[in-house]
Amino acid sequence: MSSLVGTDSSELGRGARLPRSARRKQLLAAAQQVFVANGYHAAAMDDIAERAGVSKPVLYQHFPGKLELYLALLDTQAEMLGAAVNEALAATDDNRARIHGVLTAYFEFVDRSDGDGAFRLIFETDLGNDPAVRERVEAVAQQTMQAVADTVAGDTGLDRAQAELLSTALTGAAQVAARWWLAEDRPISQEDAVRLMESLLWRGISNFPRQGEAGH
Amino acid sequence: MSSLVGTDSSELGRGARLPRSARRKQLLAAAQQVFVANGYHAAAMDDIAERAGVSKPVLYQHFPGKLELYLALLDTQAEMLGAAVNEALAATDDNRARIHGVLTAYFEFVDRSDGDGAFRLIFETDLGNDPAVRERVEAVAQQTMQAVADTVAGDTGLDRAQAELLSTALTGAAQVAARWWLAEDRPISQEDAVRLMESLLWRGISNFPRQGEAGH
DNA sequence: ACCGCGTGGAGGTCAAGATCGGCGTGCTTC
DNA sequence: GAAGCACGCCGATCTTGACCTCCACGCGGT
Numbered sequence: 001m002s003s004l005v006g007t008d009s010s011e012l013g014r015g016a017r018l019p020r021s022a023r024r025k026q027l028l029a030a031a032q033q034v035f036v037a038n039g040y041h042a043a044a045m046d047d048i049a050e051r052a053g054v055s056k057p058v059l060y061q062h063f064p065g066k067l068e069l070y071l072a073l074l075d076t077q078a079e080m081l082g083a084a085v086n087e088a089l090a091a092t093d094d095n096r097a098r099i100h101g102v103l104t105a106y107f108e109f110v111d112r113s114d115g116d117g118a119f120r121l122i123f124e125t126d127l128g129n130d131p132a133v134r135e136r137v138e139a140v141a142q143q144t145m146q147a148v149a150d151t152v153a154g155d156t157g158l159d160r161a162q163a164e165l166l167s168t169a170l171t172g173a174a175q176v177a178a179r180w181w182l183a184e185d186r187p188i189s190q191e192d193a194v195r196l197m198e199s200l201l202w203r204g205i206s207n208f209p210r211q212g213e214a215g216h
Numbered sequence: 217m218s219s220l221v222g223t224d225s226s227e228l229g230r231g232a233r234l235p236r237s238a239r240r241k242q243l244l245a246a247a248q249q250v251f252v253a254n255g256y257h258a259a260a261m262d263d264i265a266e267r268a269g270v271s272k273p274v275l276y277q278h279f280p281g282k283l284e285l286y287l288a289l290l291d292t293q294a295e296m297l298g299a300a301v302n303e304a305l306a307a308t309d310d311n312r313a314r315i316h317g318v319l320t321a322y323f324e325f326v327d328r329s330d331g332d333g334a335f336r337l338i339f340e341t342d343l344g345n346d347p348a349v350r351e352r353v354e355a356v357a358q359q360t361m362q363a364v365a366d367t368v369a370g371d372t373g374l375d376r377a378q379a380e381l382l383s384t385a386l387t388g389a390a391q392v393a394a395r396w397w398l399a400e401d402r403p404i405s406q407e408d409a410v411r412l413m414e415s416l417l418w419r420g421i422s423n424f425p426r427q428g429e430a431g432h
Numbered sequence: 433a434c435c436g437c438g439t440g441g442a443g444g445t446c447a448a449g450a451t452c453g454g455c456g457t458g459c460t461t462c
Numbered sequence: 463g464a465a466g467c468a469c470g471c472c473g474a475t476c477t478t479g480a481c482c483t484c485c486a487c488g489c490g491g492t
Contacts, residue, residue: 017438017489039345041257044480055440060482126342129255145396161403162412165393169413172392173385180361180384187377196374200382200420207419233457233470260448271472273451282449 024062027052032073036117039126040070070121071132077121078140081109085144095155096202099170102148103194103201106174110182111190123175144171155205170201232269240278243268244292247285252333255342256286286337287348293337294356297325301360311371312418315386318364319410319417322390326398327406339391360387371421386417 018026030052034043045066049056063069088101110119122140127133149167153160174197181193188196234242246268250259261282265272279285304317326335338356343349365383369376390413397409404412 042345058439066481124344126345128340128342129258165397165404165409165412166416168396169389169393169416173389176388176391177381177385181381188381193381196378196381197385200385200417203423204416204420273472276450
């Protein structure tokens with residue numbers, strides 16, 4: 001989605017007025033660029049205002065403070081990842097396809113076509129010690145882990161704690177590998193990467209003894 | 217190892233002198249507690265000095281600045297994790313046992329008997345945007361990933377990029393699952409957790425088509 | 433002309449990293 | 463025994479970045 005950021009400073013010039021909702025979107029876009037590039041702590045409201053081509057009081061007209069601005073962006077990203085994961089899980093009853101879908105959701109989340117790097121707000125936040133941030137990041141992780149644990153438990157004879165451990169391992173693998181893949185500038189195609197990881201993880205899951213089977 | 221922190225403030229009292237090297241160790245112990253609990257940004261040098269029972273100038277006598285103090289701790293943790301992983305890999309030629317060893321190294325790293333939580337400096341740093349910090353964290357990750365990729369490549373017919381992707385997935389799974397396991401207060405024993413994850417990951421790896429085999 | 437709205441130049445406030453200038457103790461030397 | 467030195471230490475303060483706010487401006491609609 002093309003943001004308003006780049007065009008505003010040049011086309012609108014300083015002091016150019018926007019309707020309130022357009023301005024808010026524009027501020028969010030500018031803030032996202034600065035937070036993604038610098039992290040929360042090294043991002044100054046001055047920098048964000050400058051990037052947006054406005055003065056600082058304008059930021060405070062739309063957001064109570066720096067943290068709220070950050071949380072607004074975080075919420076958007078959390079919602080996007082959560083929705084993608086839910087959609088992947090809901091799309092099929094086949095457990096292997098579900099794993100494939102979740103992996104794809106993670107890879108697509110880090111590699112959105114606009115290349116905005118907003119995944120870092122979720123996966124690489126430097127504000128993880130803030131309760132509001134931690135709550136949001138953990139909520140997405142928890143939601144995904146629980147749903148995948150349902151899948152794992154359904155396909156193995158494992159109890160819930162074991163299923164949750166493996167589910168956490170799976171989502172951890174997805175998150176870290178997707179970020180590595182992007183950082184290494186996509187050494188293999190996303191499709192191949194997802195298929196490879198699905199193979200790794202599904203072979204592992206599907207070869208667990210099922211309910212009632214003797215361990216081998 | 218019992219630190220000097222707790223005893224110094226009560227037994228030595230304010231202004232109590234220590235030899236330079238003993239003081240440095242004590243300052244590091246105090247700093248670690250504060251950085252682990254609060255993260256880099258929310259940890260103040262005042263807090264660290266107070267925890268150590270000294271004044272702030274004493275910190276600056278031993279460390280050029282806050283960042284250098286943090287890096288000293290980070291280096292120690294990076295060295296410990298790296299050494300544990302190398303030891304696990306060197307202990308056997310059996311690839312499955314190597315995976316087991318690496319997983320164990322991660323779980324033991326997060327769950328050291330002193331419960332100091334120092335793993336957070338590596339796995340949950342809020343200073344990841346600082347070049348010096350990022351370099352150290354990535355060096356450990358890279359070292360582990362390369363070594364495990366050697367194992368993966370040795371046991372599958374995968375090319376290097378594919379092996380590195382799976383290796384990253386494996387170490388990502390280990391890191392995230394070990395932290396979850398600790399945060400959930402060890403819902404299953406460490407041994408069971410490691411065995412379960414080894415099963416997941418090893419079944420996945422060992423069932424890849426080998427060199428020259430047709431894909432099935 | 434007035435009002436509402438969106439806006440900005442300037443600055444207040446303060447937390448926190450870092451430093452200044454000096455203190456006190458114990459040992460050595462005369 | 464006194465003086466000097468080395469070492470480890472600290473109260474007070476400086477400096478500065480950055481969050482947030484004050485107070486007024488300008489434009490467009492009525």
